[in-house]
Amino acid sequence: MNSTLRLIFLFVFFLLLQVLILNNILFLGYVNPYIYIAFIFLYPMKENRFSVLLVAFLLGICIDAFTNSGGIHTFATVLIAYIRLFFFKTIFKKTESDYLLFSLRHESFDKVFNYVTILTLIHHFILFSLINFSFYNFYNVIINTLLSSVFTLVLYFLGSFIFRKKLT
Template identity: 85%
Template sequence: MNRTLYLIFLFVFLLLLQVLVLNNILFLGYINPYIYIVFIFLYPMKENRFPLLTTAFLLGLCVDAFSNSGGIHTFSTLFIAYVRLFFFKAIFKKTASDYLLFNLRHEAFDKVFNYTVILTLIHHFILFSLTNFSFYNFSNVLINTLSSSVFTLLLYFLGSFIFRKKLT
């Protein structure tokens, strides 16, 4: 499948999954999975980050428009898209020449786990910090961040296990 068509399909699929299904799930009163950030994880690595930042902005903006959340998803998504390259270099120890050959599915599980956990925790912490916008609710921010991150990561790894193509 063409890489551009795959990215468009992934964008639309994750956006619709988030706004039509997952935004309506509120497990135990405060846990909500935000699986749309998987798009940022799977977006191809390139030296030019402008297409990623533009797409991340549009993804966050669409989620905000459907969720009526005033830009918090846009900022959170844009931030992890911006810092993604730093964590990519730190965790995977890849150089610029390895960007085109990089595929998250072909990396060791421990590195993929660290990469996704760090970016998810950053995203969720920013999201819930902006939602509460107060230091009086800092314990709620931490609880929501940790619990929603666990639920999001569980869905991500379960989905990647189910939809993984058999490598021959």
């Protein structure tokens, strides 16, 4: 499948999965998975920084439009799209020449786990901080961040395991 068509399909898939199914899940009053951020993890590193920021903005604004959340998803998604390069270089120890051949499924599980977990925690912390927008609810921010991050990570790694193509 063409790379651009694959990215469009993933964009629409994660958007619809989030707004039609996962936004309707609220387990124990705290846990709501935000799996749409997996699109940012899967977006190719070889693309320039502007394109990932633009796509992250579009993804976030679409989620905000469906959830009527006033831009908080957009801010959190653009932020992790912006900082992903730093964590990519730090965790995977790759240089710019390695961007063309990089794929998460070719990396060791511990590095992928660290990369995805850090970006997920940052996204969720920013998201729930903006939702609560008060230090009086800091405990709720931490609980929401941790529980939703665990649920999101379980869904992400379960999905990546199920949909992984067999490498020959």
